Amino acid sequence: MIRAQPFLRRNALGLIGLTILFVAVACALAAPYVAPYSPTSISLVARMKPPAWIEGGSLSHLLGTDNLGRDILSRVVHGARISLAVGFAAVILGALIGSTIGILAGYFGGWIDSGLSFLIDVQLSFPFTLLAIFLLATFGGGFWPVVLVLALATWVNYARVVRGKVMSVKGQDFVHAAQTVGVPTLGILRHHILPNAVSPIIVVASFSMAQAILTEAALSFLGVGVDGSNPSWGTMLNDGRSYLQSAWWLTAMPGIAIALTVLGGNLCGDWLQDRFDPRLAR
Amino acid sequence: MSRYLAKRLFMAVLVLFGVSFATFIVGHLTGDPVALMAPENAPQEAKDELRRHLGLDQPLLTQYARFVGRALTGDLGHSFVQGTSVAGLVAERLPATLQLAFAGFVLSLLIAIPLGIIVALKRNTVWDFVVTALAMVGQSAPGFWIGLMLIAVFAVELRLLPVSGYGGFAYLVLPAITLALQSAARLTRLVRASMLEVLGADYVRTARSKGLRERAVLVVHTLRNAMIPVVTMAGLEFAELVSGAFITETIFAWPGVGRLAVTAVYQRDFPLVQGVVLFAAFAFVLINLLVDLLYVAIDPRVKLA
């Protein structure tokens, strides 16, 4: 049943995922050096140029130009900044809220647990997409509103997983020992409970990261996404959707970027889940 | 059992209250629906009169109390924009939404369950790799891109199916596939993982070592247990579909609840937004309750407490 597998084979998918994410992050950090042009420099006479390998394309615009004659490669590279920033910010915020609630509910139990669990129940019965559109259409889109909404949507995942983990940990001897010798509650939470909850948090985070980037694209489609001077991948995808049949590269390039990054996030998530806790329920 | 049901129902009511209050407050915090409803050059007095006419000049809590009072009798108020009853508008869209949600859901189960099981049994073969990779890609591709591509190929290029709209079975095919592909990708991976976990469990190994035939092991023990997390997940997926497949409905001009909701939000049609959110929350709560009951049917060990 259980075969011995060489390291590389066991970790191949995870390594692929990590590599993809690493490349995406590197692009985002080094965007001004990697991108051949400014992502916002417009040239109306050079609009809709196809990628270099298609007839009519040229090497000066490797991935072609968009409806305003902007270089798509430059926009995809710069777009990584916004899309990844949205993903990371949403993950960090969601994880902070969710883990805090999960730890509190799991450790203290009783009415605190009941109250927080009720909150989780309310959130779970609230249709997420509708919530997101509702909030964003009411308060307006933009970077922070989108991050906030994504965090609001995902904190439950952390809260549930962390609560379960904490409940199992707190019954163990070393926690009892710490309590008996009079370690303050905050200290117990920090030194004994939190470290044990880290692995499930990281697993949920890598899935959430993928989900956040995908959801940002969906929100852009509905007209309530991040919409600033610099494009996110979702915005690019949405801006190009009228040209899907006449100039496919406007949507294909950011689409591939999204799909790859999401794939990276999901591969990492799977891999970490296998390593940390194969039985972890999602 | 009945005590458990009563407790769940009580929770459900509480949850619905929470949802309705949150929606109400958020909706009224910002934005003046009159500014959107009246034409750009309507006189101020007419706008004020409209505000009074719609009851928007009352204090927030009075408006909320009135809303809840009426909602309890099944009256969700009148749409600002369309002037007709909210309950009626939602009910009108319900058949289309249920039809699409159900078709998409069944299709995704039909794809995901057999595929997930087969792949789990053929673990670490080429099949496993190919299917898992496809599922990964399916999960990573933006839904509206899939939908628009299906239209371009099957409706425009090949003219096999209608582009969009609501009608007979033919109209259902493309939107249902669009929905099913995304949800099937998620479920396939879940079925595979769940199967693998159960296959590795002690009681399955015990059963095998006792010499039971492979198929009996599979059917009696594995499948049943592996389905538990799948049921939860599938329930959530279905609830999300019923509450509105916003993007799919938009692309395929499908007259469902999702499009109703999106339009209502953009038009600041508060009563309609509230109505749709409440309906969606109700659907969520109901489906989750059904899922809990299904557990009992599948897994006798689950104790309801």
Added chain:
Amino acid sequence: MTSMRGAWTRRLFLFTSLTVAAALGAPAAGHAQGAPPVVIASSEDVISLDPHLLDSNNPTGSVIWSIFDSLVRRAPDGSPVPRLATSWERVDDVTWRFKLRDDVTFTNGEPFNAEAVKVNFARMDTAPFNTLQQLHDQTGLKEVRVVDDYTIDLVTEAPTVNMLYWLAEAFIAAPKYITDTPPDEAAVKPVGSGPYKLGSWSRGDRLTLVANESYWGEQPSAKEVVFRAIPEMSSRINELKAGTVDVVVGITPDVAGEVTSDVSDVVMNEGLRKMHMGISLNGEQPALKDPKVRQALNHAVDVPLMIEQLLGGSTSQLTSIVNPPNNNPALKPFAYDPEKAKALLAEAGFADGFPLTIQYSTRFAGGKEVSEVVASFLEPLGITSTIEAVELGQFRKELSAASLKGIYFQGWAALINPSVELVILTCGHVDNSSGYCNPDYDKLVKEASQTLDDEKRKALEFQAQEIVWNDAPWLYLWRLPNVFGISKRVAYDFRADNYLEPYLITVK
């Protein structure tokens, strides 16, 4: 190759439709009797069929126009056409007299007469209808006097030149029915006297009109018309190409090329909305108060290039804030001249430029692209732009408060009526979103609106147009282009104001 694929596809199609029809026992989307209906696809759904709640030209307006009649109708060039009224005259400065048709009955059998007009006009002046119905507000109508069964006098507070214009949007419903029926029901079961009556309506999907056999005028060529709501533009175009839709409304000019196929053509016309970047005089950038700066902005942007590249040459530059044919022909667009723009900025004391916020809403398609391109033209002047998308409700609020930050993408007044178009930019007017205020201009506009002599009024209006043009409260762009798709099976002359009149569609 093509024909082979065609044959193969047809066979496959036949096979699928047969199996589908057999499987469901449903009719295979066919209309056994007569010609198939004419199908019109718009992005939005019909909102209400209450004739006094009309708030958008298409599709709601197009349907209302088909089911109901008004005393006069507006021809595509803005001139009044007799409808339920056969003739009209001015009895004195404040009284208009209308002779009415005596051969009209509503589809429920009620007769049309002067009393019917009175009942309908009275309803328009009550909430909630009076926010949308502007007849009383815009004309100063204060009394509706029934002279005899088929003669009616409309008395206004002051002389007005706008009566016929607003009457075209004042629809007459069956009087007893509209009075006795709850608004809920009236909004879904309309009773009018127009060329069509309502067949069926399933919200969010389709609305069917059928010809009204008892109509007083000529019977329409299209006996059955279907209005469909298809929000996604590419889906609308694809339906047209697949031959399942005959008329498509709401196409952006840059994809116009995709509309043409073996079964469909593209039709473009210049709309009436005057698109511009409004310049907020009281916003956060004080430099914009200076007319020289505003002129500089106008010289800095290459509008002809934008029209050529972004709009496929489908429209033309604004030459006045008044639509043709009433525009002052002496006025010419600001030429694209970056050097002159720089010089003007330097004269005004802003040689190094300034920061500027550019805002747009989802109200008009292309707002984002236009803002981005305008920003790129302003950059060489040292004007550094921040582009902001503003949620529509918020945007409208700031428009009426004239509180936008810098410059903003907007289009005004889809109409041909110099008086109504000019009044918008008078001091403190509710639509004067740039906050422009020039007493000389106001005086001319007011004088013109009360001058009944056509020639004199025209001269005053020309003067006013010149003043405001050079004061440049807008960065003038173009008239909003309309792009339609039409199948080769039908013919129709599209109007610039986006109303569709299905009774004028001919089926070939």
